Amino acid sequence: MKAEKTSVAWDSLPYQITPWVKDAMVTLGFTTMTPVQASTIPLLSQHKDVVVEAVTGSGKTLAFVIPVLEKVIKSMKDSEFKKGYFGAVIISPTRELADQIDSVIQSIIKLQPEDGLQIKSQLLVGSIQSVREDLSDFLLNKPQVLIGTPGRMLDFMSHNSVRTNRCEILILDEADKLLDVGFLNDTQLIVRLLPTQRRTGLFSATISGAGSDIFKTGMTNPVKVTVKSSSINSNSAPESLNLSYMIVDPELKLKILLQMILSFRYKKVIVYFPTNFAVTHFYSLFTDIIERKGLDESEIQLHSLHGKLEAKPRLKTLTKFAESYASKSVLFTTDVSARGLDIPDVDLVIQLDPPTEPDVFLHRCGRTGRANKIGTAITMLNEGREEEYVNFLNVKNVNLKLVNTPDVSDQENEWYDENSRSWLLEDRLRYDHAVRCYVGYVMYYSKHVASSIFRLSELDYLKLAKLHGLVRFPKMPENKYIKEFPKDGWFDDSIDFDTYSYKDITKEETRLVELKTEKRKKERKEKALMKKELKEKNSAWSKKVDNKETKQDRHSKILKKREAVEAEMKRQRDEQDDDDSEVEVDWKDMVRANKKKKKVNSDVQSSGGFFDDL
Numbered sequence: 001m002k003a004e005k006t007s008v009a010w011d012s013l014p015y016q017i018t019p020w021v022k023d024a025m026v027t028l029g030f031t032t033m034t035p036v037q038a039s040t041i042p043l044l045s046q047h048k049d050v051v052v053e054a055v056t057g058s059g060k061t062l063a064f065v066i067p068v069l070e071k072v073i074k075s076m077k078d079s080e081f082k083k084g085y086f087g088a089v090i091i092s093p094t095r096e097l098a099d100q101i102d103s104v105i106q107s108i109i110k111l112q113p114e115d116g117l118q119i120k121s122q123l124l125v126g127s128i129q130s131v132r133e134d135l136s137d138f139l140l141n142k143p144q145v146l147i148g149t150p151g152r153m154l155d156f157m158s159h160n161s162v163r164t165n166r167c168e169i170l171i172l173d174e175a176d177k178l179l180d181v182g183f184l185n186d187t188q189l190i191v192r193l194l195p196t197q198r199r200t201g202l203f204s205a206t207i208s209g210a211g212s213d214i215f216k217t218g219m220t221n222p223v224k225v226t227v228k229s230s231s232i233n234s235n236s237a238p239e240s241l242n243l244s245y246m247i248v249d250p251e252l253k254l255k256i257l258l259q260m261i262l263s264f265r266y267k268k269v270i271v272y273f274p275t276n277f278a279v280t281h282f283y284s285l286f287t288d289i290i291e292r293k294g295l296d297e298s299e300i301q302l303h304s305l306h307g308k309l310e311a312k313p314r315l316k317t318l319t320k321f322a323e324s325y326a327s328k329s330v331l332f333t334t335d336v337s338a339r340g341l342d343i344p345d346v347d348l349v350i351q352l353d354p355p356t357e358p359d360v361f362l363h364r365c366g367r368t369g370r371a372n373k374i375g376t377a378i379t380m381l382n383e384g385r386e387e388e389y390v391n392f393l394n395v396k397n398v399n400l401k402l403v404n405t406p407d408v409s410d411q412e413n414e415w416y417d418e419n420s421r422s423w424l425l426e427d428r429l430r431y432d433h434a435v436r437c438y439v440g441y442v443m444y445y446s447k448h449v450a451s452s453i454f455r456l457s458e459l460d461y462l463k464l465a466k467l468h469g470l471v472r473f474p475k476m477p478e479n480k481y482i483k484e485f486p487k488d489g490w491f492d493d494s495i496d497f498d499t500y501s502y503k504d505i506t507k508e509e510t511r512l513v514e515l516k517t518e519k520r521k522k523e524r525k526e527k528a529l530m531k532k533e534l535k536e537k538n539s540a541w542s543k544k545v546d547n548k549e550t551k552q553d554r555h556s557k558i559l560k561k562r563e564a565v566e567a568e569m570k571r572q573r574d575e576q577d578d579d580d581s582e583v584e585v586d587w588k589d590m591v592r593a594n595k596k597k598k599k600v601n602s603d604v605q606s607s608g609g610f611f612d613d614l
């Protein structure tokens with residue numbers, strides 16, 4: 001069913017919600033229902049399973065929280081929940097979101113009449129306390145509503161002392177994410193632990209992405225509730241959300257970001273980075289850059305949040321960002337903050353790169369322009385093939401407008417280059433991190449679902465490396481896409497890596513020892529190489545000499561032989577000259593005598609003993 005387009009009075013519902021819940025809504029400032037609430041509450045509070053797809057910021061949380069409370073109130077009226085039992089489960093993919101839902105529930109149940117049965121909720125997420133502690137709190141406080149992330153919820157429910165058979169309603173918030181490979185197994189195991197006779201509600205701004213997987217939750221005949229934007233082209237984003245993009249030179253992205261942060265007139269900005277590492281690295285760089293600009297905490301505050309941080313600091317950061325007093329507050333984050341987060345007054349979302357999964361695009365943008373407040377989401381697209389992303393989204397009813405890319409003046413350009421380089425050179429660890437960011441970015445790029453647009457073969461690796469402050473391409477298989485790959489990967493020799501040191505003393509000492517060993521190894525290698533070359537040279541010369549000598553020997557032997565033959569011939573000729581007259585007469589005798597002489601010689605040689613006897 002399609003939901004109403006305008007807000008609806010609480011009293012106009014076909015199903016009457018509990019009076020104190022309705023009063024609580026008004027007290028909290030929700031004087032009317034949003035369209036998705038008006039459509040969903042009556043269905044889910046009574047006997048229907050629902051699959052709800054409604055644009056970001058349209059009020060889906062209350063659309064399931066109210067039915068959850070209604071179910072529990074009704075069940076409590078029938079009989080009290082004994083120790084170990086609960087009545088409702090809400091699952092969300094992230095701790096922050098689970099915490100946020102719990103806060104919404106807390107804000108309502110704080111307003112319940114003190115003289116009635118008391119509804120309680122418990123948050124079940126990892127890293128805050130152990131499952132054992134969760135269990136002891138559960139058995140002590142007897143909460144009827146459980147909110148948590150899939151992993152912790154499953155661990156908790158698998159425990160013997162947790163009884164699931166009074167659970168009447170299961171909610172999967174960001175359901176397409178919970179039915180995605182990463183969470184599907186845990187989600188299905190939780191579903192199997194719950195009674196089949198219960199209501200199920202799936203909620204997301206992009207539930208269509210889950211396809212037939214929605215039936216893996218045990219639903220048979222759900223009602224589908226859809227809320228699109230009220231704009232003519234029924235955009236998949238809310239009308240109050242300005243969706244735009246700018247074309248950028250990939251090398252200038254960070255300079256443009258800085259320009260946007262400093263000169264745009266927004267108060268609360270969320271910037272999406274591709275990886276956890278990029279958030280940490282660029283958060284440190286920008287903190288330093290802002291300090292160098294002479295701006296203080298009252299003027300601008302930077303925050304960083306990503307999935308590798310512990311749960312407690314993550315929640316703390318969110319609170320600090322939400323409650324920031326600075327004129328400008330900027331959160332650097334990843335997709336961990338893409339879905340569901342409802343931070344008041346975020347008026348600008350910047351995506352340095354589009355997300356790898358197209359559905360996440362709307363979730364990221366949807367952190368602003370919520371509940372009819374005006375918001376702007378700007379996505380940077382690298383000039384070239386990435387510009388096709390606009391058409392790709394258009395097909396999905398997501399329409400982006402082109403906005404001008406801010407100009408970075410030569411002076412700003414130089415200032416940034418100088419200062420970011422000086423920051424990088426302060427500690428070699430920063431360079432190592434920059435390399436990891438670069439590699440992480442390439443990995444990230446390879447994961448884009450829209451792979452015909454985001455092609456590794458068309459990335460400008462040189463500009464990307466320069467954006468990260470690198471001077472050499474790290475060794476990686478993708479280097480095959482780099483035309484005219486420089487020798488050993490170096491494309492800039494402006495950093496002397498022998499003197500580039502770590503701030504950490506132990507790390508630096510290790511580096512120096514390694515450098516020495518490396519140098520010695522290199523020297524030894526060079527020496528060995530030189531020796532080898534010399535040997536090869538010498539052996540080639542001596543071979544030549546040897547060859548020359550044998551040639552000369554052979555030559556002189558031939559000469560000697562020739563001389564001997566010539567001498568013999570001469571002697572014979574002389575003899576002939578003396579007896580010339582007898583030549584004719586005695587020739588035959590001479591030949592005979594010669595033969596005889598030869599024979600005697602050979603007999604003597606073959607008998608062997610003749611000379612021995614002498």
Ligand SMILES: Nc1ncnc2c1ncn2[C@@H]1O[C@H](COP(=O)(O)OP(=O)(O)OP(=O)(O)O)[C@@H](O)[C@H]1O
Pocket residue numbers: 029030031032033034037054055056057058059060061062204205339340341342366367370371
């Ligand atoms: N009936 C109402 N009247 C006025 N404001 C409301 C109402 N219901 C919810 N809101 C406000 O709208 C904002 C967005 O609500 P909510 O977080 O539930 O959106 P959502 O649809 O779950 O968004 P997302 O898809 O991003 O998770 C919240 O700040 C909430 O307080």
